[in-house]
Amino acid sequence: MKRTLFRNQLLPWLLLAPQLAITFIFFLWPAAQAVRQSFLRQDAFGINTTFVGLSNFKALWNSPEYLNSLQVTAIFAVLVTVLSMGFALLLAVAVDRMIRSTSVYTTLLVWPYAVAPAVAGILWWFIFNPTIGVMPYFLDVIGYDWNHISSKSDAMTLVVIASAWKQISYNFLFFVAGLQSVPASLREAAAIDGAGPVRRFFDITVPLLSPTTFFLLVVNIVYAMFDTFGVIDATTEGGPAQATNILVYKVYFDGFVGQNMGSSAAQSVILMLIVIALTVVQFRYVEKKVAY
Amino acid sequence: MASITLDKVGKIYAGGTRAVGDVSIDIADGEFIVLVGPSGCGKSTLLRMVAGLESISEGTVRIGDRVVNDIEPADRDIAMVFQNYALYPHMSVRQNLAYGLKNRRTPKAEIDKRVAQAAEILQIGPFLDRKPRALSGGQRQRVAMGRAIVREPAAFLFDEPLSNLDAKLRVTMRLEIKELQRRLRTTSIYVTHDQLEAMTLADRLVVLNAGRIEQIGTPLEVYRRPASTFVASFIGSPAMNLISRHAVPHLPGTAHAGTIGIRPEDLAVAPDGPIEMEVLAVEELGAQRLVHGQTGGERLTVTMPSGEPLPEYLRLAYRPGSLHLFEADTGRRID
Structure with a gap:
């Protein structure tokens, strides 16, 4: 690694200052606020604030709604990850087999990534x-009465499709790069050695892709849990x-719509721990375990 | 075990570029054939066509008495050693060796037996449970050969297998490959751009240039009677001197030739020799020295024993019967 030595002690700090300021104002400070608030209870008008210890967390543990939300999140994250990674791999394999106009297809397939989540949501x-x-x-026409406003499973299908669709592009890019490095x-x-195309794919390509796959797995879970708001x-x-x-979504809803700041803060602290x-x-496993 | 026959084989790429044309070779059972030529001469393409990794645009390839043009690589009963070894990085050496047998549903006991045999022959027993990345270049090379021999195929195909090794190891591995092939008697096609490798390994050489065969013959035949100026300049180190007849007009029996070839080792200093050379540079090799100079505006190299400092001008004589004569326009040999 290249090391630069500064004679002036002030200059490196000045150079780092903008990034540090942004990190502090938009990340560390709000995070600290959330942690602080998760131990407090506030009345509806924000006048009286009392320290309540861990009771916000205890309330969540006993809340059927919160446990339901946990379950919904798990199902949602698994479906989005499997769907977006599965389709991305399929497309990447198809593009990798092409000899010509690979770059054209790659560019086209990357477009959905440029669409904002809310816009993607509206689209779907x-x-x-x-x-x-x-x-x-x-x-x-095929006899299915679709209604995501009243049907739970239809609603879940809709948000899974919309979320997975957006993430396919990202996964696709990594898979194409991974495939081309085999x-x-x-x-x-x-x-x-007598392995047919399917066998070659599972015996050679899939194991050699595993670092990419594992990286994407984590990224997609994080995406499904946080960026799909x-x-x-x-x-x-x-x-x-x-x-x-x-x-x-529950963090936002309970805090900004329901005005239950303490509970919302406790939920965001839990999310922070998950992240x-x-x-x-x-960091621990992507380099070590999966590499061959 | 099988013979391999190439009949008027050619390769034309989608864009219309011709990489190989009109190549016919009869390879006997158990023979070691080396395809040699400069980079881009089509030797690798030719090998990959035999392997089934490239389609055959023209002609037929036979392995044994079977035309294999439309047969999958797996079913051609060949094994290939790749330039970068192409070992499966996520499998142990043992799994690498066993993979081809496993895919062919060989019984477990038989696989174990053959892997053990190959490991014994190549002395890779201690590494069987290591991953390829934990091996040195020479060991990887052995594993790659092991993967070829466990299959007991009809033919081995080698695609520049030694070019990733350092010079010293290359010489050792060259000998190992030669001994292995002698022992197994498996028909082999070996591709290289290194004429020394070609000379030392081959039962017969196939010299390729621009996708066509220049000459087929045993190493000594090719060395002693190169069929063209291309072969003459490519085979042999230091390369044969090729000089225009006009630079040495007084040599007897050369009137009908365009180019005269003399190997550097066939020239010697002689006070009354017919060629006078101006010395330009000397390369000392230890026992020998290469003397570079010019005569009549043509470059000339002479091999001679090391010794006293040289004068500015030397008179040279050639060993009787050592001149090679080539046509002026085609460069073909004149007998």
Whole structure:
């Protein structure tokens, strides 16, 4: 690594200052506030604040709504991750097999990533709108009565599709890069060793892709748990009957709509711990365990 | 065990570029054939066509008495050693060796037996449970060969297998490959751009240039009677001197030739020799020295024993019968 030596002690701090300021103002300070608030209870008008210890956390542990939200989040995260990674791998394999116009397809397939989550949500909300949407019309033809406003499973399907669709591009890019780093001679050697295309894929390509796959697994879980707020807010708002109320949406809803700051803060502290855990997993294992 | 026959084989790429044309070779059962030529001469393409990794645009390839043009690589009963070894990095050496047998549903006991045999032959027994990245270049090379021999195929195909090794190891591995092939008697096709490797390994050499065969023959045949100026300049180190007849007009029996070839070792200092050379540079090799100079505007190299400092001008004589004569326009040999 290249080291630069500063003669002046002040200059390096000055150079770091903007980034440190942003980190402090927009991350460390609010995080500290959240932690502080999670131990407090505030009345509805924000006048009286009392220290209540861990009772906000205890209340969550005893709240069926919160436990439901945990379960919904787990199901949602697994579905989004499996769906977006599965489709991305399929597309990446298809593009990797192409000889010409690879870059054109790659560029086209990356576009959804540029769409803001809320816009993606609205897009799919229109497509699946029970009154004016095109998908309910087609589903009606095959005899399925789509209504994500009243059906829990329809609502879940909608948010999963909208969230997964956005993430496919990102996963696709990593998978294409991963596939292209698998030497052609390995696949050729396997072909001579009597492995057919399917076998080659599972015996050679998949194991060699595993570092990419594991990295994406963590990134996608984080995405599904945190970055899908816009999608949920634009489509189902957590409904119907809490069916799509994932943890991050519940934090917002309980805090800003329900005005229960203490509980909301406690929930965000739990989310923070989950992110920290995922990050630790990422750093500890992505290099060591999965590498061949 | 099988013979391999290439009949008027050619390769034309989608863009219309011709990489290989009109290549016919009969390879006998158990023979060690080396395809040699400069980079881009089509030797690797030719090998990959035999392996089934490239489609065959023209002609037919036979392995044994079977035309294999439309047969999958796996079903051609060949094994290939790749330039970068192409070992499966996530599998142990044992799994690498066993993979081809496992895919062919060989019984477990038989696989174990053959892997043990190959490990014994190649002395890789201690590394069987290591991953390829924990091996040195030479060990990886052995594993790659092990993967080829466990299959007991009809033919081995080698694609520049030694070019990633350092010079010293290359010489050792060269000998090992040669001994292994002698022992197993498996028909082999070996691709290299290194003429020394080609000379030392081959039963017969196939010299390729621009996708076509220049000459087929045993190393000594090719060395002693190169069929063209290309072969003459490519085989042998230091390269044969090729000089225009006009630079040495007085040499007897050369009137009908365009180019005259003389190997550096066939020239010697002689006070009454017919060629006068101006000395330009001397390379000392220890026992020998290479003397570079010019005569009549043409470059000339002479091999001679090391010794006294040289004068500015030398008179040279050639060993009788050592001149190679080539046509002026085609560069083909004149007999």
